[in-house]
Amino acid sequence: xxxxxxxxxxxxxxxxxxxxxxxxxxxxxxxxxxxxxxxxxxxxxxxxxxxxxxxxxxxxxxxxxxxxxxxxxxxxxxxxxxxxxxxxxxxxxxxxxxxxxxxxxxxxxxxxxxxxxxxxxxxxxxxxxxxxxxxxxxxxxxxxxxxxxxxxxxxxxxxxxxxxxxxxxxxxxxxxxxxxxxxxxxxxxxxxxxxxxxx
Amino acid sequence: xxxxxxxxxxxxxxxxxxxxxxxxxxxxxxxxxxxxxxxxxxxxxxxxxxxxxxxxxxxxxxxxxxxxxxxxxxxxxxxxxxxxxxxxxxxxxxxxxxxxxxxxxxxxxxxxxxxxxxxxxxxxxxxxxxxxxxxxxxxxxxxxxxxxxxxxxxxxxxxxxxxxxxxxxxxxxxxxxxxxxxxxxxxxxxxxxxxxxxxxx
Numbered sequence: 592x593x594x595x596x597x598x599x600x601x602x603x604x605x606x607x608x609x610x611x612x613x614x615x616x617x618x619x620x621x622x623x624x625x626x627x628x629x630x631x632x633x634x635x636x637x638x639x640x641x642x643x644x645x646x647x648x649x650x651x652x653x654x655x656x657x658x659x660x661x662x663x664x665x666x667x668x669x670x671x672x673x674x675x676x677x678x679x680x681x682x683x684x685x686x687x688x689x690x691x692x693x694x695x696x697x698x699x700x701x702x703x704x705x706x707x708x709x710x711x712x713x714x715x716x717x718x719x720x721x722x723x724x725x726x727x728x729x730x731x732x733x734x735x736x737x738x739x740x741x742x743x744x745x746x747x748x749x750x751x752x753x754x755x756x757x758x759x760x761x762x763x764x765x766x767x768x769x770x771x772x773x774x775x776x777x778x779x780x781x782x783x784x785x786x787x788x789x790x
Numbered sequence: 791x792x793x794x795x796x797x798x799x800x801x802x803x804x805x806x807x808x809x810x811x812x813x814x815x816x817x818x819x820x821x822x823x824x825x826x827x828x829x830x831x832x833x834x835x836x837x838x839x840x841x842x843x844x845x846x847x848x849x850x851x852x853x854x855x856x857x858x859x860x861x862x863x864x865x866x867x868x869x870x871x872x873x874x875x876x877x878x879x880x881x882x883x884x885x886x887x888x889x890x891x892x893x894x895x896x897x898x899x900x901x902x903x904x905x906x907x908x909x910x911x912x913x914x915x916x917x918x919x920x921x922x923x924x925x926x927x928x929x930x931x932x933x934x935x936x937x938x939x940x941x942x943x944x945x946x947x948x949x950x951x952x953x954x955x956x957x958x959x960x961x962x963x964x965x966x967x968x969x970x971x972x973x974x975x976x977x978x979x980x981x982x983x984x985x986x987x988x989x990x991x
Contacts, residue, residue: 716874716909717874722908725908725909730908731908732906732907732908733906733907733908733980734907734908737971737975738912738916738974738975738978739967739971739972739974739975739978740971741873741908742873742876742911742916742917742967742974743965743966743967743971744873745873745874745876745877745911746876746877746880746917746962746966746967746968747877747966748874748876748877749877750877750878750881
């Protein structure tokens, strides 16, 4: 079988692992081809991650680790994103549902958006986290805010709000909850950190 | 000095009533400390070793571990505390009934340890008041036991009748902070090896 014409930009083998570079626009099409074509059958998405290099000229890479459980074969697929450009790729959630949290993590840590993802929000940092994307090279090691401000925001965060109703497994019991708790949960992730009172 | 009466026997002792009450209250508090384990990392493994048969902190009155803050006396934070867990440990602390004590177990809980980064609280004393800091990475069970015995000593020095030595509730201020912002910044400053890393790097 031949891959979709023009999709493959470059193919290299590093440490005995084949790596293919795919154009951003052709990613979804190529992934679908890799998953469904007999002889490819990459039925398992191991990981999705991203790389930013110290060299500012080099593009960011989104890396997909694929495995074919049937063929016992591995493949790395990379998509290059220019930092000057819009940082977004198509979500592969439609092909592998396991991409859900993996893509959320990349979104959280690198600020890369995945178009078509059903629930793209932060996963490691909390929803009201305002300091940026921690794994980007321009992110300071100790964060952007002072320690006091970080502590203030953390103490003012509502721990229940890190989870959606479904994640709390109480969606069905919603009507039985006390009014104030229901309100809090409804505000949920989209809550805001209160501003410090004026001195 | 006025004589109040003839004492027939020599088997008596004079003491202040306050001291008697403090002695009774503090001994019973110190000798039956129910720990609330807040284990977040490898220190929790050493904590479990301290609780297990070889070291066995039940010997020091910690027979019952309270996995609910409502029935606990001492919060033992064993492990690093990320900012995401800060409101959680604060809520657990607030839910514990008075009087309550906190042991910060290990380098990370006490100072942030090697995790001088964007995600980690630089010492849980910026979140809850800490009574005993146990150093180590992680501390050996002997270290934790020593910390617990130090806490016993501290409890026995408290007094119900002395405002300075009395244990009071320590709520957050109107900004939602326990310490002044300058104090938090100061105690969160890099130290040791991490002074070589710039804040902006």
